[in-house]
Structure formats: structure tokens, C-alpha cells
Amino acid sequence: MNTASRLSEVLEKAQEVPIDKSSKFILFSDVHRGDNSWSDDFAPNQNLLFHALSHYRKHGFTYFELGDGDEFWENASFSTIREAHSHIFWIMREFHKDKRLYMLWGNHDRKWKRHSNVEKYLHKYFDEREQKELPLLDGIVVHEGLKLIHQESGLTLLLVHGHQGELLNDQLWWLGRFVVRNFWKVMQRFGVKDPTRPAKNFARRQKRERKIVDWATANKQPIVIGHTHRPALPRVGQAPYFNTGSCVHPRCITGIEIENGEISLVKWFTDVARDDSGTLFINKEVIVGPIDLRDYRFSEQKEGKAEKWDAGIIYDHQIDSAKKTQKKKGVGGIKS
Secondary structure: OOHHHHHHHHHHHOEEEEEOOOOEEEEEOOOOEOOOOOOOOOHHHHHHHHHHHHHHHHOOOEEEEEOOOEOOOOOOOHHHHHHHOHHHHHHHHHHHHOOOEEEEOOOOOHHHHOHHHHHHHHOEEEEOOOOEEEEOOOOOOEEOEEEEEEOOOOOEEEEEOOOOOOHHHHHOHHHHHHHHHHHHHHHHOOOOOOOOOHHHOHHHHHHHHHHHHHHHHHOOOOEEEOOOOOOEOOOOOOOOEEEOOOOOEOOEEEEEEEEOOEEEEEEEEEEEOOOOOOOEEEEEEEEEEEEEHHHHOHHHOOOOOOOOOOOOEOOHHHOOOHHHHHHOOOOOOOOO
16 A cells, blocks of 8 residues: 555544643654664663653653654564663653553554554563563553544644555565664664665655655645654644654754644753853753644645645754754744
């Protein structure tokens, strides 16, 4: 099946989650939790995500993880991943105990598509210290897609990882996993990046985003994905394509916040105090927004295919500096 057919299929089957003025949602994607080795892209940013999730939990947010949370293309063992990032799973369990955790599966954690695997590995784990099984994310269901329904306006946001319909990442996922696990993981330890992934290949990333945008525009269906690792939040009237970015950017992680009926693109990063102390601390900046969700209703949008489908995308080199982004024309929703 092609991208359009797969996305339409996910939209039809997706569970609905209501949004109102009181809703507080944080959306992250592409965490790629690995084994904490040199090939673990998430390892340098694990403290950023832990701090961000601690902040969101404290302030009553619900956490949505939009696929590729766990890196199974490089790692066969989930217990290795869980042990390497036990603090992340601890705080995810805290969200889950409060019924404030939703998970999607992507191409790199397709293992969670089978509920039997979810029950075996995510619902419980064996604690070596206590020598018994303990609950982890007991009872959780991992979805392929979810629909956020804005109660006031009727706007629907489709949440999906974004790999649907790609040959190597969807239909032939097993081949992609074999190549990454047996070749590119080894090369990565010597500094060679995997050029087969959309996130690492500009041309493939552009092609993937264009197909998603074309489907969203043709179906008048706002969509939020990850997968390409390129964060995006459109201006009102542009193609309704949102992207959380990823948690494996150099020096920062990006995500999408929904609060008070408004949506924002944010980044968390390690900052340095501007005084003589040079103290390091974790900071948050709003890259784009906040924008009222009601403004994205299609009754207020232009008909037909967007001519400049990528006009609202925040490119990788821009996320390092919100100030530079604010000065750049064609990037929506930023107030100077």
C-alpha cells in the first residue's frame, strides 16, 4: 500500500482522544532509546528528556510518544534498552500510573505492533535485585495512530509516526532492520551515519514530507508525525503538517505542546549562564507559537494543494537558535 492508502487506513481505525481548554499534552517522537553505547544516538540527550518529562509530569501534562521510542533496529534485546535507560522508563511509569501516557509504534519499534510483545516486555519486567517480576507499563496498548479531537471546534489532529507507505520502513521493514543492525550500527561506531534513513538523507526526507503534506492537504486532515526528525509547525493557511522533530538532535530535543487550546513547537537544550560562573543548566524555548487550534479549521484554510508546502518547516540548522529563526522570513507563528 502507498502512503496515502496507509494514512487513510490509520485515520479510519485510530482511537479518539478529546482535547479541551483544560488539556495539557506534550508530544515527543523518535527518542530511539538504545543500549547507552557509542551507537546510542539518544544517550547524549537522555538527561534533557528526563528533565523535560519531570517538568511536564509536575505540571499535569499527558505524554504522547509518537513512535521509534525504542531502537530495535540496532538492538535485539529490550531488557538491555530498559536497563540502559531505567530512569526514563521510571518516569514513563509515573505518567502511566496517572493514566497520562499514550504510545505509538514506528518503524524502529515495530515490535510493539504485536500486543503479545507489549504484554511480555512492556507490561512487566524481571527485577534482578528483588528476583521477581514487577509491573512496568502494565495494561498499556501501543497504537499505530490516534486522533485528537478538539471539542470546541471539532478539529481532528491525526497522530502517527510517519513511516507508513515507505517501502524500506513499512513493507520491507525487516530488510531495513537487517541492514542497520548488521552493518550501519558497526559503521556508526566509527562515525559513519546511516544514509538510508529519511532523518539522515535530505532528499529522502523531502520526498517523505511531500507525500505526507500532499495527503494532509488533499484530505483536509491536519497530521502530526515524527520520523523525519525535522520539526515543523505551520502558519494558519499553510498545509496542515506538524512534526515533533526528535530527541536525538545534536544538543537539544524538540516536541509539540498543546495547552489552553493552543499549540506550540518547543525545544529543550543545555544552556550556559551568561555570568562568570559558566553554570550549565537545562532551558526551554518556544520556537513557534502558541497558535490557537481553532485557527487550523479547514473552513478558514485555502482550498487545494499548498504551493509552498514546506514554508512553515523549521530546518535543522535553525533549531539551534530561536533568535535566528525569528528573523528568518517564511517561518510561521513566531513573534519578534
